Amino acid sequence: MISTIKDTLKEWISITDTFLTEYSLWIVLILLALVIFSLLAISWSIQYAREMKWRWKQSLMLAQKLHPEKGLEQNLSDLLEQIDTMVEAPTYVFYLYDDSKKVYLLKAVRHRSQGFGKVEPSYSGLVEYKKEQFLPPLSLVADSTIGKLEVMKVGEVQLLNIPIGDKEGLIRVGPMVRGNYSRQVERNISDFTEMMNQSLHQFIAMENIRNKANIIVSTGQALQRINSIALDSRVTIDFVLKLAVKVLNADGAFFCIRQDDVYQLTAASGTDPDLLQGFLQGEPAKKLFDLATEQEDIRLIRQNDDSFYQIPPYVAALGAEAFAIVDVSERRENPRSRMLMLWHKTEPTEDEWKDSYESLSILADNMREVLGYQMNLKKFSGSYVSILKTLAQIQDNLVPHTVGYSELMSRYSIVIAKEMGLEEDVIRDIALAAYLSNIGVIGISTDLVNKEGKFSDEEFELMKLHSEVGASIVQSTLGNERVSSYIMYHHERIDGNGYPKGLSGNNIPVGARIIAVVQTFLAIVNGRKYRDPVPFDKALQSLQSAAGAQLDEEIIGIFLTWFKKKQADPQISGRSLGVCWEMCCTPSSICENCPAYQRTDKNCWEIEGNNCQAHGKKCQTCYVRTETMTRKEAAFN
CATH class of the missing domain: 3.30.450.40 (GAF domain)
Incomplete structure (x- = not known):
């Protein structure tokens, strides 16, 4: 048995020796190939890790250095400074594409300082003359060559052409010298421009909004000044x-x-x-x-x-x-x-x-x-008031959920002003300002007025101008500075975080503070097309939670006290606070087709076939009903 095992081992050893003798070269080659492949894989992994680390550092830089509030040109200048860390040249310029003119317009220029990786803003006349100095033109005609990442010759100067996005922008670096541009530099720049493209798109959108806002505000202020001189003695x-x-x-x-x-x-x-x-x-x-x-x-x-x-x-x-x-x-x-x-x-x-x-x-x-x-x-000022009120009504009636809005704003504002014991002329101005508080929306964009759903950040920034535009419209037509100021500042906050001026506390005119409370209340109880109304009791809780930060605490207290007095009236036990067409300020043209109109024997939601949907309401969520239900539950408990 033992001899048999020995014979078998000898036979396998003999076979192995024969195999190694005949195929030793192939084995060595295979092992060498495995080693080379492993080394390549390790090298590729190291390179990939480096590239990921580099991309992470660039992404972190973009997040840290670029901020919309710095303005477009400063952000473009910061981007040029980052390009300087990748490729060395005396001059870096940034162009943005102007679609209306079909050209690239020069927006930022930076020149290299003595130290590598540091570039400084250009100051005309302070750059020494060189034979092949790069003097960037103010505009560039868009052509096929501009869309390629490459070193190109413009006149006698070698320039690195760096396109950004799909005609979004263009960076040019130069004059280039031999040896300062490689495949690795090209990959780095390509990766960086890909990362910056989304940020650039946002900055351009914000800059367009800012420019449009400045034009609207500047024009409005000029018109307001001119018309103040013309109308106000x-x-x-x-x-x-x-x-x-x-x-x-x-x-x-x-x-x-x-x-x-x-x-x-x-x-x-x-x-x-x-x-x-x-x-x-x-x-x-x-x-x-x-x-x-x-x-x-x-x-x-x-x-x-x-x-x-x-x-x-x-x-x-x-x-x-x-x-x-x-x-x-x-x-x-x-x-x-x-x-x-x-x-x-x-x-x-x-x-x-x-x-x-x-x-x-x-x-x-x-x-x-x-x-x-x-x-x-x-x-004739009364005629102007009538015209502006009619325009506000037209704006209200475009969308069912805003039907009667301006009239509601005015009525609730009058209630608060009277409860505060303000003078009659002040109350009249508050009532008018509340009615016309959103008149400025007409002067901004009809697309935004009729938009369904929430606004984007850029659209919201534009919509914020409606208070200034509305103030300008009123000042221009009526010459009433007090009404204009109430409209101007009705989106300020007590804590100073509102707009347009960031006023706080009692620095906000009293009329503006009243309008802010009423506007917030109506936004909560009326809802939007994309958001259901909040029940009446929850709406009052939301209003109270905004006291002291967003809204005036004293005015909220006066408003809620008035509601409590109305609710305590024994004559309305089991009934709504008022008839629905008056509580919602619904136009008679809508009410005429509703079987609940002029009915005082029943609550409107108890009448079959009512026409609530025509003015953006549903009986289940309408505050006329939810207020009554809240009162009934409180009495039952």
């Missing part, structure tokens, strides 16, 4: 007064209007208004104006004139040597009812006075004309 007088002081080289001036035989200061420049008010309310002012302009509209009073010593000491203490008094009123109807007075600390010469007299004569005629127009415009 106080702004007109202030503007003319400052202009007259400058043009006529006067040292100060004031304008006053006589009311109930007493002069009231309207505007002043170059002195303390309180000082002038004391003079104007006394008898000396009336005597001085009567004497000075008894025979003509304009009178220069010098130190050697008898009239000079009728000027009260505290006015003469201004140090003036001459006064010019101008009657700007309609002399036939109400002489000396509007008076302009300027003073000079150095008495004008005869020639200077002659020029000033002619200028003042023209100024007086123009002021009479403008102030007369403004008086007539005030008679």
Whole structure:
């Protein structure tokens, strides 16, 4: 048995020796191939790990250095600085494609400093002249060559052409020298541009929104300023007064209007208004104006004139040597009812006075004309209000869930203002501002007005302009600065994190704070096409949770107290707080087709076939019903 095993082992050894002798070369080659493959795999893994690490570092850099608030050009400059770490050259430029002009426009230029990997902004005239210096043109015509990542010759200069995205942008680096561009550099740049493309797209979108916003705001502010001068007599007088002081080289001036035989200061420049008010309310002012302009509209009073010593000491203490008094009123109807007075600390010469007299004569005629127009415009201001309200109604009625919105805004705002004990004229302005609070949306984009669903970040930034645009519209048409300010600031927050100015606390006008509370409440209880309304009790809880941060806590408390008083009325036990068409401010054109209209014997949701859907409501979620159900549950418990 043992001998048999030995024989078998000898036989296998013999076979193995024969195999190794005949195939030893092949075995060595196979083993060598396995070793080489393993080394290549290890090398590839190391290279891949390095590339992943490099990509991670670049991604981290993009996240850390690029921020929308820095502005597009600064972010482009930061991207050029990163390109500098990959390829060395004196100049780096960034172009963006302008689709309207079909060209690439130069947006950022950076030049290399002495140290590698550091580039600095370009300052014209500070780059030394070189024979092959790269002077980037302001624009480039888009052609097929621009879309390739390659080194190309432009004139006598070798440039690296780096396209970004699909015509999104273009980077050019140069002049290039031999040896500073390799396949590895090409891969790095290609990977980097792929990563930056999405960020660049977002920055361009944000910049477009910002530019459009700046145009809208700047235009609105300009129109608001112009129309304020045209429509508001106080702004007109202030503007003319400052202009007259400058043009006529006067040292100060004031304008006053006589009311109930007493002069009231309207505007002043170059002195303390309180000082002038004391003079104007006394008898000396009336005597001085009567004497000075008894025979003509304009009178220069010098130190050697008898009239000079009728000027009260505290006015003469201004140090003036001459006064010019101008009657700007309609002399036939109400002489000396509007008076302009300027003073000079150095008495004008005869020639200077002659020029000033002619200028003042023209100024007086123009002021009479403008102030007369403004008086007539005030008679038609009611027509402008009606037009703006009608536009707001049209906007409301475009979408079922906003039907009656502006009227609801106004009514609830009036309730709060009255509960706060505000003056009647303030309440009227709050009511109007609440009604027109969203009128600015009309001036932004009809596409956004009619959009279904939530806004994108860019669209939301554009929509935020509606408060400023709305304020400009109201100021331009009505000339009511208080209503305009309520509309302007109704999206400010108590904690200062609102827009457009970031006002906080009591720095926000009271009307704007009231409108903010009402607007938030209606947004919660009415819902949106993409979001169901919140039940009434939950809506009040949401409103309370916003107190002190987003909304005014005191105003919320007044609003909720009013609701509690309404709910405590025993006459509405088991019934809604009011009839649905009034609580929802639904137009009669919709209500006429509803069987619940004018019915007071039943709640609207108890009447079969009601027309709630026509104004964006469902009985199950409508706050007319949910408020009643909440009250019933509270009474039962």
